[in-house]
Amino acid sequence: MNHERHVRLFRNGRNQAVRIPREFELPGEDAILRKEGDRLILEPVRKRSLLALLATLEPLDEDFPEIDDPPPEPVDL
Template sequence: MPTPSTRPKGAKLFRNNRSQAVRIPVEFELPGDRVLIHREGDKLIIEPVKTPANVIELLAAGRQEPPLELDDWFPDIEDPPVRPEDVF
């Protein structure tokens, strides 16, 4: 990971479908693929989310403020409806 920078740098805002996104310069790159974002006045604070390594960490993460969503850690599973079968 690049060395963190403490000096402000401009970044580009763009649209991704109905969401606004920001292109983060390489020197501000965050680890992982998930972040928490919250507002403090006019500022947006973006923090990396550490993926739990096991069930104990997952349960402990659920007690944090703000709590993590369990749906974020479990993949969607395609579950087609049951079809009647002939058993004779």
């Protein structure tokens, strides 16, 4: 379902801006703006999980030294 609406561009200081109509509002405080040819595409910033972030990291190719890790001493309460 494509929605379309004519909007006006205006100046906000030295920046060009567009008022986003209520039916097109994005969630949150931030968005991603990118240009593809003569089109501007505005998308909400997706919250990424820690697992998604870790999946983007390159694996480490190092050997870590063995660490002496004895069990803790018992504590008498």
